[in-house]
Amino acid sequence: MRAAAFDYHAPSSLDEAVGLLAEHGDDARVLAGGQSLVPAMNSRLARPGHVIDINRIAHAERPHVSAGRLRIPPLMRHVDFDTLAVDGPLGPLMRDVTRHISHLPIRLRGTFCGSVANADPASEWCLATTVLGAEMIARSARRGVRNVLAKAFYESIMTTALADDEMLVEVQIPLLSPFVRYGFHKIARRSGDYGLALCLVVYERDEDEMVKVRVGLGGVEAVPRRLGAVEELLERRQPSRRLFREAADLAAEIADPLVTADGDEAYQRDLTRAVVTRALDRSLEG
Amino acid sequence: MKHVGRSHPRLGDTPFLTGKAGFVGDIALVDQLHMRVVRSPIAFGRLRGIDAAAAFAVPGLVAVWTAEDVAALPPVGFRLAAAPTLEPYCQPVLAVDVVRYVGEPVAVVFATTATAAEDAAELVALDIDLLAPVLTLTGSSRGFEGETRPAEAATVRKAFGDLAGAMARADRVVEVSVGLDRDGAVPGETRGVVARWDGGRDVIEIWGDARLAPANRDALATMLGRPLAGVEINAVAVGGDFGMRGELYPEDVLVAYAARTLERPVRWIEDRREHLIAADQARAMAATAKAAVAADGRLLALDVEFAIDQGAYLRPTGTMVADLTAAMLPGPYRLEAFRAVGRVRMTNRTPAGAYRGAGRVEATFVRERLMDAVAAATGSPPLEVRRRSFLTPEEMPADRHMTTLGVPMTIDSGRYQSLIDQLTKRFSLELVHRRAIDRRAHGELAGVGTAVFVETSAAGKYEHVTLSVDPSGNLELVTTASELGQGLSTLLAQIVADIVGADPERIRVTHGASTRLGDGVGTFLARSSVMAGTAAQYAAELMRDKILAGAEALLEVPRERLTIHSGRIREADRHFGTALELADLARKMLPGGPLAGADGRGLVTEGWVEGEGMTFPYGVAVAVAEIDAMTGLVRVPRVFIGYDVGNAINPALVESQIATGAVQGLSSALFTSLDVSPAGEPLRVGLTDYLIPSATESPSVDVLITEDAPSLTNPLGMKGAGTAGVTGIGAAVAAAIDEALQVPGFTTHLPVRPVAIRNLLRKRSGKSERG
Amino acid sequence: MSRNIRITMEVNGEDRTIVVEARTTLADALREGCHLTGTKTGCEDGVCGACTVLVDGEPIRSCLMFAVQAHGRAVRTVESLSDGITLHPLQVAFHEHHAVGCGYCTPGLLMLTLGALERSPEIDEDEIQRVVAANSCRCTDAHAVVKAVRAAQTAMRAGRE
Numbered sequence A: 001m002r003a004a005a006f007d008y009h010a011p012s013s014l015d016e017a018v019g020l021l022a023e024h025g026d027d028a029r030v031l032a033g034g035q036s037l038v039p040a041m042n043s044r045l046a047r048p049g050h051v052i053d054i055n056r057i058a059h060a061e062r063p064h065v066s067a068g069r070l071r072i073p074p075l076m077r078h079v080d081f082d083t084l085a086v087d088g089p090l091g092p093l094m095r096d097v098t099r100h101i102s103h104l105p106i107r108l109r110g111t112f113c114g115s116v117a118n119a120d121p122a123s124e125w126c127l128a129t130t131v132l133g134a135e136m137i138a139r140s141a142r143r144g145v146r147n148v149l150a151k152a153f154y155e156s157i158m159t160t161a162l163a164d165d166e167m168l169v170e171v172q173i174p175l176l177s178p179f180v181r182y183g184f185h186k187i188a189r190r191s192g193d194y195g196l197a198l199c200l201v202v203y204e205r206d207e208d209e210m211v212k213v214r215v216g217l218g219g220v221e222a223v224p225r226r227l228g229a230v231e232e233l234l235e236r237r238q239p240s241r242r243l244f245r246e247a248a249d250l251a252a253e254i255a256d257p258l259v260t261a262d263g264d265e266a267y268q269r270d271l272t273r274a275v276v277t278r279a280l281d282r283s284l285e286g
Numbered sequence B: 001m002k003h004v005g006r007s008h009p010r011l012g013d014t015p016f017l018t019g020k021a022g023f024v025g026d027i028a029l030v031d032q033l034h035m036r037v038v039r040s041p042i043a044f045g046r047l048r049g050i051d052a053a054a055a056f057a058v059p060g061l062v063a064v065w066t067a068e069d070v071a072a073l074p075p076v077g078f079r080l081a082a083a084p085t086l087e088p089y090c091q092p093v094l095a096v097d098v099v100r101y102v103g104e105p106v107a108v109v110f111a112t113t114a115t116a117a118e119d120a121a122e123l124v125a126l127d128i129d130l131l132a133p134v135l136t137l138t139g140s141s142r143g144f145e146g147e148t149r150p151a152e153a154a155t156v157r158k159a160f161g162d163l164a165g166a167m168a169r170a171d172r173v174v175e176v177s178v179g180l181d182r183d184g185a186v187p188g189e190t191r192g193v194v195a196r197w198d199g200g201r202d203v204i205e206i207w208g209d210a211r212l213a214p215a216n217r218d219a220l221a222t223m224l225g226r227p228l229a230g231v232e233i234n235a236v237a238v239g240g241d242f243g244m245r246g247e248l249y250p251e252d253v254l255v256a257y258a259a260r261t262l263e264r265p266v267r268w269i270e271d272r273r274e275h276l277i278a279a280d281q282a283r284a285m286a287a288t289a290k291a292a293v294a295a296d297g298r299l300l301a302l303d304v305e306f307a308i309d310q311g312a313y314l315r316p317t318g319t320m321v322a323d324l325t326a327a328m329l330p331g332p333y334r335l336e337a338f339r340a341v342g343r344v345r346m347t348n349r350t351p352a353g354a355y356r357g358a359g360r361v362e363a364t365f366v367r368e369r370l371m372d373a374v375a376a377a378t379g380s381p382p383l384e385v386r387r388r389s390f391l392t393p394e395e396m397p398a399d400r401h402m403t404t405l406g407v408p409m410t411i412d413s414g415r416y417q418s419l420i421d422q423l424t425k426r427f428s429l430e431l432v433h434r435r436a437i438d439r440r441a442h443g444e445l446a447g448v449g450t451a452v453f454v455e456t457s458a459a460g461k462y463e464h465v466t467l468s469v470d471p472s473g474n475l476e477l478v479t480t481a482s483e484l485g486q487g488l489s490t491l492l493a494q495i496v497a498d499i500v501g502a503d504p505e506r507i508r509v510t511h512g513a514s515t516r517l518g519d520g521v522g523t524f525l526a527r528s529s530v531m532a533g534t535a536a537q538y539a540a541e542l543m544r545d546k547i548l549a550g551a552e553a554l555l556e557v558p559r560e561r562l563t564i565h566s567g568r569i570r571e572a573d574r575h576f577g578t579a580l581e582l583a584d585l586a587r588k589m590l591p592g593g594p595l596a597g598a599d600g601r602g603l604v605t606e607g608w609v610e611g612e613g614m615t616f617p618y619g620v621a622v623a624v625a626e627i628d629a630m631t632g633l634v635r636v637p638r639v640f641i642g643y644d645v646g647n648a649i650n651p652a653l654v655e656s657q658i659a660t661g662a663v664q665g666l667s668s669a670l671f672t673s674l675d676v677s678p679a680g681e682p683l684r685v686g687l688t689d690y691l692i693p694s695a696t697e698s699p700s701v702d703v704l705i706t707e708d709a710p711s712l713t714n715p716l717g718m719k720g721a722g723t724a725g726v727t728g729i730g731a732a733v734a735a736a737i738d739e740a741l742q743v744p745g746f747t748t749h750l751p752v753r754p755v756a757i758r759n760l761l762r763k764r765s766g767k768s769e770r771g
Numbered sequence C: 001m002s003r004n005i006r007i008t009m010e011v012n013g014e015d016r017t018i019v020v021e022a023r024t025t026l027a028d029a030l031r032e033g034c035h036l037t038g039t040k041t042g043c044e045d046g047v048c049g050a051c052t053v054l055v056d057g058e059p060i061r062s063c064l065m066f067a068v069q070a071h072g073r074a075v076r077t078v079e080s081l082s083d084g085i086t087l088h089p090l091q092v093a094f095h096e097h098h099a100v101g102c103g104y105c106t107p108g109l110l111m112l113t114l115g116a117l118e119r120s121p122e123i124d125e126d127e128i129q130r131v132v133a134a135n136s137c138r139c140t141d142a143h144a145v146v147k148a149v150r151a152a153q154t155a156m157r158a159g160r161e
């Protein structure tokens, strides 16, 4: 379990980092928290010839808010969300979600942007960015900066729209209105494991009704996805257990599950029903 | 102060707490080479060629060996239960012509660094023609393409009484088909071994697990064609053994042989992936069991056929697991007749060996699932069904009219019903049951299950210890038995402390000492505390005699009036006045000196025990299960275990062994299995896929230790507890799940798959919607 | 840019300069380069936690950090906990609460829980259990470990006062 040999680079700026990516292309990998890349390298499933360690780039840890968006830099770690202070419900939402990611030592190293770039189907952040309409800022030395919407960013299992020479330099998430309610749920075999299924629900309360409903499913399909039909079913309706069951049934029906060693298609639909029900129920708590 | 019976914190924890303990991977010898094994990626195939040319380009590479290079080495033989018919099933140290499981060693690479060895090993190209693998017990009857050895390596048969008669007289016959999936010990530390040839002494020195050092030294010496004195096995700290480690593996032989042949120290440390595909696995079996039940609900007879998935080769334990499974099937019950037929089936899977509770876990699962089926069939409560058929204390010792591992089985003692009653009272289990009923009434899926089991321990031939006092008054007890984290050193020190009158802290236990003691057997089947404990007791008694004799002469006080306390000898009724320090006495009693004692050896004694039969401890496991109806995921928040140890030398150590055993048992019941794909490729190759329960999933385990039935086979009445926690859990969890679902007999296999539970619940809700 | 790199890190209070390959993990560098074998490896996948050490005070998996990444940083391993005479309160508590089995996972658990307690001295029992759940152990009762950490927390608090 020792990685194949590689050349190590420790750029001190983003310019330098994207320059190195341009130079080495698909033979290079960005090393952020290393919590996904290094296991893959140790088992030699990943064997980049060049590793570009971005951990020595200055000022890449702190998020900031501008133009109504939370802007997350490449070295913001999972634990940093424990103390994230932004106006409105986005802060508590991110705090709730990050708590589900693995365990303290992993959370101290693993980064938000690393999770997004890694595109694991069961990643909490991939789901959250999808539901919250995040924009990914990709930068390459040759073509400069471009913005990619979450919807277009996750292409398939562990595959994103990032080109070989592109680095994810920021993720922007629109702040949430004070009327927003949310519910997150994760079903896992053990505490801290990647989820078998995850669901994040976000909506606004307008009098008694739910509006601008967003329901995202993770872990079950190849990429996290918003379930449009379920959102439509819930839109402008009053929350009730009964409606939530109906929504969860619909989610289970329209999901397009991956089949895994531990679960056939029917089981994946069951998990979908369970996780959607519970995320919706959660949205009424607190 | 009396030490036996006290929950003394473990002696010798400090090196583990400070990082000083020396595990095998911590050894680095000057000029050492690193061995890396090239393993078969194919479950079954003909090995056409091996091309190592590319590997030689790696800087630091020293040698690449294939079967031809080790042709002088015989296959790995048997430690137990050998028979000529079994020889075709022994594993060659490197695959010859055929590969039979993913993970089988095919070649080895030696290099100056571990990294270079890994770089080189992946450049060794294997040319293998695929054959159709046999991966399941049902598949193996078809046989293997081109294999000359039969698919069934052995059949174990045990029987007593008139089975046909009992079946004919039965009011009803209840039958179950049940099974267990593969699991393994998967300890914290992977396997490893380091060897060096000391040319000056012509000795191959080996560092590694020394649990079975005497047997392994003999086997290695024979395989390498050396005198026994030409091989030394040195104990190191061991990161969990559980029966998986310690048995001789092909890698051990390769390292020893290479150290001699290459004349450089050689080190092999396995990585986790290798461990999960190549270290001994266990448990996989399937059984059909029938119970003949009388009109009054008592058991008349058991008739069981089972098959064990042995994997590709037999391990040094031979057919031990099958033998023990068969022998332990009757458990605590009175039977007029019994028959067990156990088939040892070969498959293209990793070889199976022993794992904590070997044979007892399997037997308990089959038998207790059957007892629950009897309860369902007769409409009686599960505990009532068991109570009716327990052997009673009056029937002990009870001759089982069988042998296991060559030893006649006589259940020495046991008060089974009493243990259930005490456990029930102690932890208010009535309330636990009532709460589950109440929760079910509220629509939750909660249940409680119970399993009763009989254990066995001390199946050893003999054990030998020496005890000495040094001129500073420190004691040393030397044993070949091993400390594997079970607290053996502490137990032995407590026993010696009481008898000799010394503080346990002054007693150093040197374990796994095959180089210092020529004999002894080692640690298996929960035998250490019993065998080594008894030997230690004998040695300590002799030591006390010697000390008192010496003190009598020095103090001129008759020995009857002397006491020894914390290493001080003084007159019993005098709390003041002169006392003799053990250190002073030891200096006066040096060998050759005037007071050296009748044997002239000074304060050195030996303790020797010979196998005095097996002892049969017993226990009860109770598990609470909760099922999440929407996901089929099972949680076991609480487990209760009652266990009779005969004599609890250190109750806290026994409790902790039982609690950790229970978590391992729970792991196999709910979380861990070593599955393969349809092509035979292992699916659990890392700890990301092999789900060891964490603090969050570990149930709280309440343990009741009783000392109601001391063993008659040893003077301290000890019974051993190493496997007690693990044995009954699977069966108890299965019963709890059945109760939660209100479907008797639902859980036929472990681990329980959430998918299976959901399939049931889905069908059920479909019906209720229609109805 | 190179494959063999000279690094300097502070290890248990002392500056250590060693040459490592870029691919050498911090775990291997500590064990092989610094001869501090108290740190163990059990999976090299980030799961088991046997390799947990503190880097700049944070408990992290040393199998998932390359040694070059620790250049200029302060690393603490299990060897730093005791001067050989007195044990750290966590070590004492593990001993007294029967929280050591085979001892292979012990260094990792000690550094994990030390790091957690140094970050948040007042975490409650549930939180301690969540922390302990980060590392796997095959032979101690996890609840005994949680109890030990609770006891150590009290002792450490008394020590601070």
Ligand SMILES: Cc1cc2nc3c(=O)[nH]c(=O)nc-3n(C[C@H](O)[C@H](O)[C@H](O)COP(=O)(O)OP(=O)(O)OC[C@H]3O[C@@H](n4cnc5c(N)ncnc54)[C@H](O)[C@@H]3O)c2cc1C
Pocket: A029, A030, A031, A032, A033, A034, A035, A036, A037, A038, A039, A074, A100, A101, A102, A103, A106, A109, A110, A111, A112, A113, A114, A115, A117, A118, A120, A122, A123, A124, A125, A162, A166, A167, A168, A169, A192, A193, A194, A195, C045, C046, C047
């Ligand atoms: C035991 C364990 C349990 C875990 N459990 C969970 C879990 O429950 N949920 C979960 O979501 N995650 C889990 N993870 C993964 C963890 O969250 C990782 O930290 C995360 O997925 C990747 O982040 P990283 O910063 O470590 O990225 P790295 O491992 O450094 O990189 C991951 C990939 O992303 C690329 N990359 C990283 N940053 C950038 C960038 N800025 N631009 C372009 N490419 C980039 C890398 O090149 C690499 O391909 C677990 C990890 C471990 C070891």
Ligand code: FES
Pocket: C040, C041, C042, C043, C044, C045, C046, C047, C048, C049, C050, C051, C052, C061, C062, C063, C064
């Ligand atoms: S070795 Fe680092 S987590 Fe297991």
Ligand code: FES
Pocket: B187, B188, B189, B239, B240, B485, C100, C101, C102, C103, C104, C105, C106, C136, C137, C138, C139, C140
């Ligand atoms: S004490 Fe053995 S793995 Fe934890």
